[in-house]
Amino acid sequence: MSVTTALAIYFLVWWLTLFAVLPFGIRSQHEEETTPGTDPGAPVLPRIASKLIWTTLVSAAIFAVMYVVYVYRLVDLDSIPGLPNPS
Numbered sequence: 001m002s003v004t005t006a007l008a009i010y011f012l013v014w015w016l017t018l019f020a021v022l023p024f025g026i027r028s029q030h031e032e033e034t035t036p037g038t039d040p041g042a043p044v045l046p047r048i049a050s051k052l053i054w055t056t057l058v059s060a061a062i063f064a065v066m067y068v069v070y071v072y073r074l075v076d077l078d079s080i081p082g083l084p085n086p087s
Contacts, residue, residue: 001071013059027044028040028042028043
């Protein structure tokens with residue numbers, strides 16, 4: 001796997017993980033005291049920096065597992081049931 005391919009795959013994993021991590025720990029203004037003039041669904045304290053750090057750590061772990069599976073060929077296409085036989 002080239003470095004460019006690895007970076008592209010890591011970016012995709014990071015981006016998907018970001019959307020999974022964003023809703024953790026969010027309290028909307030509807031659940032807390034609402035500030036006048038703001039949307040009731042807006043988060044009270046988004047903590048973006050913390051979520052970016054968690055996203056980076058989780059996506060690094062996911063990518064590491066994917067990389068080990070790829071390098072050591074722990075899963076090959078022939079072992080996946082339901083795929084058509086190319087020959």
